[in-house]
Amino acid sequence: MLENEAISLEKEKVLIIGTIRPGMNERTVNEYLDELELLVDTAGANVSGRIIQKISKINASTFIGKGKANQLINQATDLGVKILVFDDELTPAQIKNYHKISDNLKVLDRSGLILDIFKRHARSKESTTQVELAYLEYLLPRLTRQWTHLERQMGGIGTRAGMGETQIEVDRRLIRTKITKLKKDLVRIEKEREIKSMRRKSEFRVSLVGYTNAGKSTLFKALTGSEVFIKNQLFATLDTTVRHLSFDSSHSVLLSDTVGFIRKLPHNLVASFKSTLKEVVESDLILMVLDISSEQIKDHSVVIQDVLKSIGADKIPIINVLNKVDLISENAMIEKIKKEFSDSIIISAQRHLRLSQLKGQIIKRMEENYQTLDVELSYSQGKMIAKIKNTLEVLEETYEENIVKMKIRGNRSIIKEFSSKLNSFE
Numbered sequence: 001m002l003e004n005e006a007i008s009l010e011k012e013k014v015l016i017i018g019t020i021r022p023g024m025n026e027r028t029v030n031e032y033l034d035e036l037e038l039l040v041d042t043a044g045a046n047v048s049g050r051i052i053q054k055i056s057k058i059n060a061s062t063f064i065g066k067g068k069a070n071q072l073i074n075q076a077t078d079l080g081v082k083i084l085v086f087d088d089e090l091t092p093a094q095i096k097n098y099h100k101i102s103d104n105l106k107v108l109d110r111s112g113l114i115l116d117i118f119k120r121h122a123r124s125k126e127s128t129t130q131v132e133l134a135y136l137e138y139l140l141p142r143l144t145r146q147w148t149h150l151e152r153q154m155g156g157i158g159t160r161a162g163m164g165e166t167q168i169e170v171d172r173r174l175i176r177t178k179i180t181k182l183k184k185d186l187v188r189i190e191k192e193r194e195i196k197s198m199r200r201k202s203e204f205r206v207s208l209v210g211y212t213n214a215g216k217s218t219l220f221k222a223l224t225g226s227e228v229f230i231k232n233q234l235f236a237t238l239d240t241t242v243r244h245l246s247f248d249s250s251h252s253v254l255l256s257d258t259v260g261f262i263r264k265l266p267h268n269l270v271a272s273f274k275s276t277l278k279e280v281v282e283s284d285l286i287l288m289v290l291d292i293s294s295e296q297i298k299d300h301s302v303v304i305q306d307v308l309k310s311i312g313a314d315k316i317p318i319i320n321v322l323n324k325v326d327l328i329s330e331n332a333m334i335e336k337i338k339k340e341f342s343d344s345i346i347i348s349a350q351r352h353l354r355l356s357q358l359k360g361q362i363i364k365r366m367e368e369n370y371q372t373l374d375v376e377l378s379y380s381q382g383k384m385i386a387k388i389k390n391t392l393e394v395l396e397e398t399y400e401e402n403i404v405k406m407k408i409r410g411n412r413s414i415i416k417e418f419s420s421k422l423n424s425f426e
């Protein structure tokens with residue numbers, strides 16, 4: 001019964017609202033709104049106008065002042081706008097109040113919009129379950145009579161007639177039950193992922209991480225040749241794809257492409273995407289993909305680092321990969337950004353520019369993580385010899401009367417595993 005489709009923003013007219021609070025400037029707010037406009041666009045709606053309001057303090061019931069809120073509603077009505085989208089996070093009470101004071105306006109905040117896009121783009125069992133959980137957790141405290149009423153009109157939650165307070169209680173109960181079930185499903189999905197992950201334990205794992213639309217999937221395709229979904233929209237990728245990538249006979253890695261990040265990514269979304277982001281947490285090296293042509297490149301890198309911290313991946317070594325250099329014509333600009341990002345490689349994933357330099361850097365980092373070990377094996381240990389040759393690089397090999405001497409090299413953790421099984425020296 002409780003089948004909740006995404007709120008239909010498709011082709012709807014939308015007003016976007018940003019606020020300038022003490023210490024902020026209009027330019028920054030406009031940049032935030034540019035991004036919000038892209039989000040609205042990705043959700044399939046059209047921006048009819050943008051409103052920037054200066055506020056000295058947040059109004060508990062309407063966020064902006066009450067008078068301004070009424071003006072906003074009138075303006076929306078005049079423009080035939082059905083949905084207001086705030087860049088700021090609204091409390092459930094503020095959303096409810098807007099529903100109370102307007103006849104049929106729908107109010108969304110940035111988190112609600114991001115969730116809506118995730119809901120549209122989720123395809124796999126894993127991402128659908130994760131998004132559904134985050135969405136219901138977001139919806140639960142915001143469920144009001146008016147909301148359910150609107151949802152009914154818009155084909156969302158509670159598609160039955162005769163909504164009343166009791167009906168909301170019923171819906172709340174149904175949502176809670178569904179949340180419990182989704183959490184259980186995610187535990188199962190996580191277990192399945194762990195089994196797959198165990199098999200990859202011995203490999204050097206590299207993750208592409210970055211702001212949404214920075215070009216992670218384009219780089220993934222350029223490096224691995226795999227056909228992944230690439231699109232000039234936000235959150236084109238929601239699932240993690242892992243592929244084997246071989247640089248030469250002795251260096252290969254597992255490369256993963258995953259969901260992108262954004263400023264103010266809803267917390268419960270990050271939490272419910274735990275299993276998708278596990279690949280990042282378990283990686284040996286992170287390639288932080290940044291769009292060098294974006295004026296917000298520094299902010300983007302801060303956002304990414306914050307998310308990495310919140311998922312416990314902030315101690316993993318990072319290479320900054322500054323992508324889309326083909327969009328910049330001024331050399332001075334490139335030099336300036338290069339100075340700000342130490343340890344960075346400037347590439348164009350689309351034009352395949354400087355990919356070999358990037359590969360060289362990955363190999364260098366692998367080497368740093370590598371260890372060399374001298375081992376002696378008897379001829380009776382044929383299976384072990386074969387396993388070593390399959391998994392590790394053999395630098396030297398000498399056959400003596402009763403033993404084989406080898407100098408082997410590989411990922412520190414694998415070497416450790418072998419050395420505990422072998423009679424070794426050095």
Ligand SMILES: Nc1nc2c(ncn2[C@@H]2O[C@H](COP(=O)(O)OP(=O)(O)OP(=O)(O)O)[C@@H](O)[C@H]2O)c(=O)[nH]1
Pocket residue numbers: 210211212213214215216217218219229230231232233234235236237238258259260261323324325326327347348349350351
């Ligand atoms: N000019 C230029 N465009 C690029 C480059 N790399 C990617 N793009 C474009 O940027 C857009 C986003 O690329 P994606 O690879 O889908 O970006 P992503 O980081 O995977 O994005 P999400 O999956 O949405 O987080 C697409 O239109 C790409 O064609 C590049 O080096 N130069």
Ligand SMILES: [Mg+2]
Pocket residue numbers: 216217218229230236237258
């Ligand atoms: Mg992608």
